Amino acid sequence: MVRCREWERSQYRRAFASRGVWSNAGRPGLRHFGNVPEIEETRTGRRPPMGPTIHDVARLAGTSKSTVSRYLNGQQVKKATQDALEKAIAELNYHRNAHARRLVMNKTYTIGIVIDDISNIFYSGMIKGIEAVARRNGYNCIFLSWTSNFDKETSFLNYLYEGQVDGLILASFRKRNEEDVRAIRDAGYPIALIGDHCELEGVFSVDVDNAAGIEEVVTYLHGIGHRRIGYISGQNDLSASKYRYKGYRRTMEALGMPVREEWVVESDWTNQGGYEAMRRLAGEADVTAVVVSSDEAAIGALRALKELGRSVPRELSVAGFDDIPVAGWVDPALTTVRQPFRDIGTLAAEGLFRKIEGTENTPRSHLLRPKFIVRDSCGPAEWA
Known part of the structure; x- marks a missing residue:
């Protein structure tokens, strides 16, 4: 087996020598495995041209390699230097070698x-x-x-x-x-x-602070006269849902308002989920306001009330949570809690x-x- 490999290697050397691209002394940048090159070269013996390097960028921008490196790594440089570097990078069509960077920095x-x-x-x-x-x-x-x-x-x-x-x-x-x-x-x-x-x-x-957000909604509704406030919750496996419901129940009790079983309906925080939950709540509960624990569900709830012929807010007030972009565009525009x-x-x-x-x-x-x-x-x- 060893003799066979040595014969193959000798044939490989002869093939490269006959094409004029082999040198036992090697050339700068040419890697060898034993005496066999790893990188195939062209028939002229020259390696493929390399792209622009960080040295080229530094030379064209009139600055140091370390300054270029700092800029490429997101650190601050002077405005004039930044402009010169951006111009040089664009002119050279420079792209950093991400693989080399990862190897050097071990990141x-x-x-x-x-x-x-x-x-x-x-x-x-x-x-x-x-x-x-x-x-x-x-x-x-x-x-x-x-x-x-x-x-x-x-x-x-x-x-x-x-x-x-x-x-x-x-x-x-x-x-x-x-x-x-x-x-x-x-x-x-x-x-x-x-x-x-x-x-x-x-x-x-x-x-x-999901609980605090719902507390503000319930307190506001209480302040404008509501005492029978329903709630459309989210799924039990959602952390936010758990804390929002806790905020609802805690505030209702603190303000002396009852929390009845038929006033609370679970949803999955989708338009469809809110739609179905509101149809059920509107049919079974005598409430004057409903806090919906997500805007997506609240939009579905508004659709259900429209189909049922219930005017919002004249017959029933509705509030949501999240302040998604569409919340301000639905009719009526949705009172809600904005998450940052x-x-x-x-x-x-x-x-x-x-x-x-x-x-x-x-x-x-x-x-x-x-x-x-x-x-x-x-x-x-x-x-x-």
Whole structure:
């Protein structure tokens, strides 16, 4: 076997020598395996031309290689220098060698964003916030959806273990059990949670104070005379749904209003779910106002009331939660609670990059206050 390989290698050398491209001494940049080159050259003996390098950019821009490197890595440079570098990069059609950069820095320069449903409108603002921070740090984002492929969000921790990403943002709004959160913390990798204000020490998370948002809605309705306030909830496995319902019940009791079983109907936070829940609620409950725990469901609820011939807000007041873009365009415009989606994404990404760079030793949770938005879908109780 050894003799056979030596014969093959000698034949390979002769073939290259007959074409005028072989040199035992080698040439700069030509890698060898034994005496056999790994890179095939042209018949002229010359290697294919290389693209422009960082040295070329520095020379054309009249600056140093280190300055070019700082600029490419997202660090601040003088405005005049930035203009010169952008002009040089465009003129040379320079593209950085991402593979070489990863090897030198021992980083992938990629973060993963794990979401449960990429089509969900709630994620758009949040993703914009994450991407802006990622670009500022010279990183790319990959999006991983686990709805149809994985039973648990934590399945994607393998992307970190295998070195495919430098950090993960777990953006599912489903309620995480303590075992999963503990596994995330104990993994010791850069991870940020969104949608669960976890109280476990050592876990970085960002969420909205969902209970406080619903409390504002119920308090407002109470203030304009409503005492029989119904509620359309979300799914039980959603963290936000759990806290919003808690806010509803707590505020109703604090203000001395009853909470009857027939006043609370579960939905799945879709237009169809809200439509079906409102038809059931309107037929069984004697309420003057309904708090719907998501705008998507609230829009379906408005459709149901229109079909039933119920005037909003003259016969029934309706409020939502999220302030999705269409909330201000439906008729009547929807009173709702605005979530700071972009701020959520920004804070989560900033926290993740602090962990990647090792500058945050004591992770902490952020609980953001939503904003109550009054529009046309709610009116005084005497109208009802």
